[in-house]
Amino acid sequence: MRVGIALAALGLAALASPARADDRATPGEEAWHTSGLEGIRGATIGPIESSLFPGRGYGTPATAALLDHLAQLGVNWVSVTPFGRIWSLSSTDIAMDFEAPYDDNRDGIRRLVEQAHERGIQVLLIPHLWVETEGWRGEMDPGSPEGWAAYQASYRAFVTAWARDAAAAGADAFSIGVECGSWSGRFGEYWRALIAEVRSIFDGVLTYSANWDEVENVLFWDELDLIGINAFYPLADHDDASFSEYVQGAMRARQTLAEQVAILEKPVLFTEIGYTTRRNAAVQPWLWPDGMDGVEISEREQARAILASFRAFLPQRWFVGFFVWRWYADVDDVSQEAIWGFSPEGKLAERVLERVFAEPWAVDPEPWAWVTEPPAGPSVYDVVTDLQMRLRSTVVPR
Numbered sequence: 262m263r264v265g266i267a268l269a270a271l272g273l274a275a276l277a278s279p280a281r282a283d284d285r286a287t288p289g290e291e292a293w294h295t296s297g298l299e300g301i302r303g304a305t306i307g308p309i310e311s312s313l314f315p316g317r318g319y320g321t322p323a324t325a326a327l328l329d330h331l332a333q334l335g336v337n338w339v340s341v342t343p344f345g346r347i348w349s350l351s352s353t354d355i356a357m358d359f360e361a362p363y364d365d366n367r368d369g370i371r372r373l374v375e376q377a378h379e380r381g382i383q384v385l386l387i388p389h390l391w392v393e394t395e396g397w398r399g400e401m402d403p404g405s406p407e408g409w410a411a412y413q414a415s416y417r418a419f420v421t422a423w424a425r426d427a428a429a430a431g432a433d434a435f436s437i438g439v440e441c442g443s444w445s446g447r448f449g450e451y452w453r454a455l456i457a458e459v460r461s462i463f464d465g466v467l468t469y470s471a472n473w474d475e476v477e478n479v480l481f482w483d484e485l486d487l488i489g490i491n492a493f494y495p496l497a498d499h500d501d502a503s504f505s506e507y508v509q510g511a512m513r514a515r516q517t518l519a520e521q522v523a524i525l526e527k528p529v530l531f532t533e534i535g536y537t538t539r540r541n542a543a544v545q546p547w548l549w550p551d552g553m554d555g556v557e558i559s560e561r562e563q564a565r566a567i568l569a570s571f572r573a574f575l576p577q578r579w580f581v582g583f584f585v586w587r588w589y590a591d592v593d594d595v596s597q598e599a600i601w602g603f604s605p606e607g608k609l610a611e612r613v614l615e616r617v618f619a620e621p622w623a624v625d626p627e628p629w630a631w632v633t634e635p636p637a638g639p640s641v642y643d644v645v646t647d648l649q650m651r652l653r654s655t656v657v658p659r
Contacts, residue, residue, distance in 0.1 A: 289526050290522050290523070290525075290526050290527060290528055290578075290579040291528070291578045291579055292527075292528055293487075293528045293581045293624055294528075294578045294579075294623070294624045294625075294626070297626045298626070299337060299625055299626065300580075300581060300582040300622040300624040300625050301337065301338045301530060301581050301582030301583065301584070302335055302336055302337050302338065302582060302618045303336065303337075303338040303339060303340060303385070303582060303583055303584035303585065304331050304334075304336045304338075304339050304340075304584060304585050304587070304588055305339070305340045305341075305342065305533060305584045305585065305586050305587035305588070306319070306324065306327065306339050306340070306341055306342075306373070306587065306588055306589070306590055307342060307587045307588070307589045307590065307597070308341075308342065308343065308344065308359070308360070308366075308589075308590055309360070309589065309590050309591060309594065309597065310360065310597060311360065311596070311597075312360045312361060314591070314594060314596070315361075317590060317591035317594055318361075318369050318590045318591070319341060319343075319366075319369035319370055319372065319373040319590055320368065320369040320370065320371065320372025320373040320375075320376065321369070321372075321590070321591075323590055323591035323592070323593075323594075324373050324376055324590050324591075325376050326592070327588060327590065327591070327592045328376055328377055328380050328382060329380070330592065331382070331588070332380045332381070332382060334611065334614060334615050334618060335614075335615060335618030335619055336382060336618065337381070337382060337383065338382060338383045338384070338385060338433075338582070338584065339377055339382055339383075339384055339385070339584075340384070340385040340386070340387050340532065340584045341370055341373055341374075341384060341385075341386055341387070342387050342388075342389045343359065343366055343367075343370055343386070343388055343389070343423060344359035344360075344388075344389045344390065344391040345357055345359065345388060345389070345390055345391065345419045346358070346359050346390075346391050346393055347390055347391070347392055347393065347398075347401075348392075348393050348394060349392065349393070349394045349396065350392060350394075350396040350397075350398075350400055350401050350402060351401075351402060351403055351404050351408070352403070352412075353403050353408055353411035353412040353415055354411075354415050355390065355415045355416060355418070355419045357419065357422065359391060367426050370386065370426060370427075370430055371426070371429065371430040374430040374431055374432055375430075375431075378431065383433040383434070384430075384432045384433055384434070385432070385433065385434040385435070385436065385466075385468075385532070385584070386423065386426075386427040386430075386432045386434070386435050386436070387435075387436040387439060387470055387532065388419060388420055388423040388436070388438075388439070389439050390439065397440070398439065398440055398441070399440040399441065399442035399443060399472055399475070400442070400443050401441070401443050401444065402443055409444075409448070413448070413451055416438075417455055417458070420437055420438065420455065420459065421455075421458055421459060421462060423435075424437075424459045424462045424463045425462050425463075427463055427465070428462055428463045428464070428465075432463075432465060433465050433466065434465050434466035434467070434468065435459065435463050435465060435466070435467055435468075436467075436468050436469055436470045436489055436532060437455065437456060437459055437467065437468075437469050437485075438469050438470065439470040439491070439532075440470065440471070440472045440475070440491060441469075442471075442472050442474075442475040442478070445469070445471065445475060445478065445479045445480065445481075446475075446478035446479060446480055447480070449480045449481065452480060452481045452484075453481060453484055456481060456484045456485065457484075466486045466487065467484075467485050467486050467487075468485055468486060468487040468488070468489035468530060468532065469481070469482075469485055469489050470489045470490070470491050470532040470533065471488075471489060471490055471491065472490075472491050472493075473490055473491060473492050473493055473494050473514070476488065476490060476518065476521055477521055482525050482527060483525065483527075485527070486527075487527060487528055487529065487530045487581060488521070488522070488525060488527045488528070488529045488530070489529075489530050489531075489532040490518075490529065490530070490531050490532060490533075491531075491532055491533040491534075492514075492531040492533065492534040492570070492583070493533070493534070493535070493546040493547050494510070494511065494514040494546070494570070495510065495543065495544060495545060495546060496508075496510030496511055496514075496543035496544075496546075496566060496569055496570075497510050497543060497544055498544065499544070500540075500541045500544060501541065502541075502543070502544070504565050504568075504569060504649055504652070507543055507565065507566060507569035508569045508572050508573065510543070510569070511569045511570045511572065511573035511574070512573045514573065515573045515574055515577070519577070519579075522579050528579050528580070528581045528624075529577075529579055529580050529581060530581040530582060530583070530584075531574075531582070531583035531584065532584055533584055533586040533587075534567065534570060534583045534584070534585060534586060535567065535585055535586035535587065535603040535605075536562070536563045536566040536567055536603070536610075537549070537550055537563065537601055537602055537603055538558055538559060538560055538562070538563045538600065538601045538602065538603075538608060538610075539556050539557060539558055539559055539562065539563075539601045540556075540557040540558075540559045540562055541562070542559070542562050542563055542566050543562075543566035543569070546566070550599070550601045550602075551599070556601055558600060558601050560608045560609040560610065561609060561652055563605065563608065563609070563610045564608070564609040564610040564612075564613045564648075564652055565649065565652050567585070567605075567610055567613065567614075568613055568617075568645060568648055568649060568652070571617055571645055572645045572649075575617075575622045575623060575645075576623050577623055577624075578623045578624055579624075580622075580623070580624055581624055582622070582624065585605060585614065586603050587603055587604060588604055588605075588606055589604065592606055609652070613648055613652075616648060617645070617648075
């Protein structure tokens with residue numbers, strides 16, 4: 262079942278024609294589950310971040326091969342992240358020509374959506390911002406009312422252009438932004454107007470990709486279908502934490518998020534989740550190892566950090582699923598990321614994902630509604646427990 266059709270029946274997705282927010286039904290935190298949709302077992306596919314490697318990006322034979330591999334792992338959704346470029350955190354103009362002309366990037370996205378749909382995989386499109394100089398996009402500050410007005414006009418053009426492209430390509434879901442922490446809790450009128458305009462263009466599922474510590478400040482969750490989170494939660498505050506400490510950290514994050522879910526009555530999607538392949542990866546998971554001294558590579562650490570998050574969140578019916586950050590468009594191009602990066606490709610984490618993808622989650626539809634007793638077999642909790650035991654060694658058997 263196409264996700265847009267199922268959610269439209271519940272009032273979650275946009276109507277075919279523009280509508281006010283109060284014309285749409287309040288979805289409820291378990292709406293994804295009650296709609297009969299399968300949980301999102303997702304993978305983010307990153308673009309090739311260098312114009313020196315043409316012919317390997319979105320919509321090429323490289324992504325066709327990658328999608329075959331992801332489908333074998335059990336992936337049923339992918340997210341794609343076309344970038345706009347902005348010079349600095351105080352700049353106001355977003356350029357559309359990330360590493361290639363905009364028309365080429367748009368055509369690549371269209372071809373990738375076709376490739377995914379041919380394999381039964383659905384697509385979330387998330388326009389990202391690439392800051393050319395130093396700084397994180399969550400700290401954007403044009404510095405004056407006039408600067409903000411200019412930046413917001415450019416941002417609107419950027420997002421609505423990609424919304425039109427997403428609609429034309431047949432994408433299934435769309436994120437209106439990524440980590441806009443410096444202004445997602447302000448400018449409410451602007452955000453609501455932007456969301457209304459995007460809904461008039463794109464009739465699939467809408468979300469926003471908030472940083473993990475931004476969620477409670479976002480003003481416009483009520484206008485969207487899913488609470489989207491880039492879930493790089495720190496799971497411990499000290500080095501060499503045990504797996505049980507990681508699980509406790511994930512449980513604390515879940516409790517905080519559950520309080521927001523109860524208020525907002527929306528399902529939750531982790532638009533990004535992942536950990537680098539290094540020791541103590543879940544202490545400050547947003548840190549990039551290139552800036553560290555004495556980095557110790559650890560596949561086991563990456564695997565157990567993501568497994569601890571699964572232990573906390575997969576038993577919740579309001580938890581729709583996640584997109585693992587990330588594979589690259591050309592999985593064989595090792596120039597995109599060092600071995601200690603986020604990609605789980607060929608690592609223990611990938612084998613953990615394969616096992617977890619294969620099991621039923623709380624959000625999944627009941628397999629046999631007329632059977633009063635649940636089918637025999639391991640639950641996802643049993644699988645997580647088994648994997649945790651196996652990760653005490655360095656091998657996770659298939």
